[in-house]
Amino acid sequence: MNSFDNTKIAFESKTNKDLRRAFWLFKLISSSSMVIIGKYLTLFCLKLRIPINWFIKATIFKQFCGGTSIEKCNRKIKELDKFSIGTILDYSVEGKENELAAENTVNEIKKTIERGSADKMIPFAVFKISGLGSTDILHKASIKNKLSNIQKSKLEKIFNRAHEICEFAFKKDLPIFIDAEESWIQDLIDLWAYDLMKKFNTKKAIVFNTLQMYRLDRLDYLKKIHQLSSKDGFIYGIKLVRGAYMEKERKRALERNYPSPIQANKADTDKDFDDAIHYIFQHKSDFSLCVGSHNEKSNLLLANLIEKNNIDKLSSNFYFAQLLGMSDHISFNLSHLGYQVAKYVPYGPIREVMPYLFRRADENTSVSGQTSRELSLIKQEIKRRKEKN
Numbered sequence: 001m002n003s004f005d006n007t008k009i010a011f012e013s014k015t016n017k018d019l020r021r022a023f024w025l026f027k028l029i030s031s032s033s034m035v036i037i038g039k040y041l042t043l044f045c046l047k048l049r050i051p052i053n054w055f056i057k058a059t060i061f062k063q064f065c066g067g068t069s070i071e072k073c074n075r076k077i078k079e080l081d082k083f084s085i086g087t088i089l090d091y092s093v094e095g096k097e098n099e100l101a102a103e104n105t106v107n108e109i110k111k112t113i114e115r116g117s118a119d120k121m122i123p124f125a126v127f128k129i130s131g132l133g134s135t136d137i138l139h140k141a142s143i144k145n146k147l148s149n150i151q152k153s154k155l156e157k158i159f160n161r162a163h164e165i166c167e168f169a170f171k172k173d174l175p176i177f178i179d180a181e182e183s184w185i186q187d188l189i190d191l192w193a194y195d196l197m198k199k200f201n202t203k204k205a206i207v208f209n210t211l212q213m214y215r216l217d218r219l220d221y222l223k224k225i226h227q228l229s230s231k232d233g234f235i236y237g238i239k240l241v242r243g244a245y246m247e248k249e250r251k252r253a254l255e256r257n258y259p260s261p262i263q264a265n266k267a268d269t270d271k272d273f274d275d276a277i278h279y280i281f282q283h284k285s286d287f288s289l290c291v292g293s294h295n296e297k298s299n300l301l302l303a304n305l306i307e308k309n310n311i312d313k314l315s316s317n318f319y320f321a322q323l324l325g326m327s328d329h330i331s332f333n334l335s336h337l338g339y340q341v342a343k344y345v346p347y348g349p350i351r352e353v354m355p356y357l358f359r360r361a362d363e364n365t366s367v368s369g370q371t372s373r374e375l376s377l378i379k380q381e382i383k384r385r386k387e388k389n
């Protein structure tokens with residue numbers, strides 16, 4: 001395999017109308033000034049309760065989200081399954097830090113696990129530790145600050161919630177990803193993920209931690225946890241990503257005058273990402289790996305390693321994942337060739353998934369090349385369909 005350029009396969013699930021909508025959407029969000037104006041107008045309308053939900057739902061929400069609830073995602077789940085692509089239901093309500101919201105999140109994640117158990121269309125569940133309680137306490141604990149008794153009990157509650165979710169996933173036999181977050185809370189997430197894996201991954205990988213390869217220290221960390229987990233006798237589940245908080249990380253490091261934890265440039269991030277794939281592949285019996293990426297080279301690297309080593313694609317411990325509405329050419333071409341592929345399918349009430357949608361818009365503006373690639377593939381497919389008729 002040397003490319004994902006087959007646009008017929010990539011956009012097989014899309015009608016001409018879907019393609020035209022995607023084209024205009026990517027065109028709009030490729031302009032940073034349009035994104036700034038769009039964000040401002042949306043927030044303004046939502047604040048004044050001007051009814052714009054129908055507009056958001058028909059445009060950006062339709063492109064990047066599966067529905068407003070688990071039930072409303074059923075159509076998307078079936079649509080993806082037609083092309084042998086799994087769904088990872090991603091409850092994308094963010095930024096609420098009170099106890100009630102945390103309990104609601106636990107219940108909602110358990111519902112996604114319940115929905116996913118015994119359904120081959122849903123190979124994984126996912127959650128964020130920061131959705132389970134105060135990030136301030138997570139930060140203090142992560143940098144080993146002294147906590148008051150109240151803070152200690154709040155921290156314990158957050159861990160108990162993470163444990164409850166992973167235990168439920170274990171009972172329902174559905175693997176679950178713990179998303180990676182900002183470096184200042186990640187140490188604690190890594191520690192907890194390790195303990196949860198030690199408990200639940202003895203026979204197979206149920207709990208997966210996420211490694212962000214834009215961090216300078218992650219390749220060494222990978223080697224270190226490999227040694228530890230081998231000694232402790234469990235399978236280490238990894239979702240490998242480049243990392244989503246680069247600008248925030250660099251800005252904070254600069255403001256607080258400490259060395260940035262982020263690689264000096266994109267080439268270094270790419271190198272560590274691909275080195276991590278090679279390392280995990282060399283020690284494949286100790287790991288279960290999901291490559292969470294829209295990078296063609298990294299996806300091709302893993303696909304070709306699997307192919308060249310005659311590993312059965314469907315029963316291997318290797319998975320690929322992309323976000324809904326992005327890089328369909330990678331997802332659909334990989335699944336067409338028999339690899340295990342899934343899409344993160346974000347869902348939630350429109351108002352509450354807006355931060356997620358704004359991030360998608362920002363990412364498609366800031367990730368140079370990504371939007372232009374999406375646009376040129378869509379254009380190519382529209383042209384191909386026209387010429388065929």
Ligand SMILES: Cc1cc2nc3c(=O)[nH]c(=O)nc-3n(C[C@H](O)[C@H](O)[C@H](O)COP(=O)(O)OP(=O)(O)OC[C@H]3O[C@@H](n4cnc5c(N)ncnc54)[C@H](O)[C@@H]3O)c2cc1C
Binds near residue numbers: 212241245266269293
């Ligand atoms: C299924 C899935 C799950 C994800 N889960 C998480 C998660 O749990 N936590 C998380 O943080 N992110 C997560 N992400 C987002 C991910 O980290 C990336 O932001 C995004 O996928 C873009 O990277 P890429 O590999 O797709 O490819 P590319 O477009 O090739 O790479 C872009 C990335 O490279 C890095 N980069 C860009 N410029 C530079 C530079 N100058 N110096 C150093 N590095 C640079 C950044 O990480 C940037 O996001 C997930 C993505 C997917 C598809």
